[in-house]
Amino acid sequence: MHSSPATDSANLAPEQQDNWGIAETAKHFEITTRAIRFYEDKGLLTPSRANGRRVFNDQDRERLEKILRAKRIGFSLEDIKQFLDVTDGSVTDAEELLRRKTSFEAVITRLRSKRKDIEVIAKDMQDLCAIIDNHIENAPTSGVFQFAEAYDAMFRAHLDEDFIPI
Structure with missing residues (x-):
């Protein structure tokens, strides 16, 4: 049985309650875990890691939402990176x-x-x-x-x- 981010958070320490794994994040955004890894490989996402697993906090999820919104309206990944590099201060x-x-x-x-x-x-x-x-x-x-x-x-x-x- 798949657990949801809401039920997972009950078992986490308070500072980790808003953190989701890759499967929960993918499910929430209705994309594949492979897509998330691809965005990470392209430098668009940089989730932290805990025990060797990707951990997505609120900021990571907001960033992913921006990426997906830009993709939906036709931006290329390079266009998205140009924008995110400026917002990141890079x-x-x-x-x-x-x-x-x-x-x-x-x-x-x-x-x-x-x-x-x-x-x-x-x-x-x-x-x-x-x-x-x-x-x-x-x-x-x-x-x-x-x-x-x-x-x-x-x-x-x-x-x-x-x-x-x-």
Whole structure:
């Protein structure tokens, strides 16, 4: 039986209660443990270790959430690393920070444009759903039966009178 992070925390010391293992973390985020290890290999995650096992604290889980969110909207792992390196303080050179800032500003512009596109498409789909609801509410309930009766009449017209059951 798989234990959840909530039940696991009951057996931990207070300072470890918010720490999860790799399996619990993967389950929570609905990803594989292999994906987590891959992000670690790429330098995106650096969970601590206890007794040779990965331990994910609140900060690790927040970081993983950022990684997964960025992946969902189309960022490459390299793009994500560029962002995380700055947030981690790994980049301190002023020129490099300015270069990345310029790059981030361009990304912000593209994201805002995508958001507008998403809002327009979502509105179009919402309108279409309302049209479908209206059609279903106002469509004659006998419509399906009328179609079935017309099909049956057409089918019978092609049969010999002797084969039509009474």
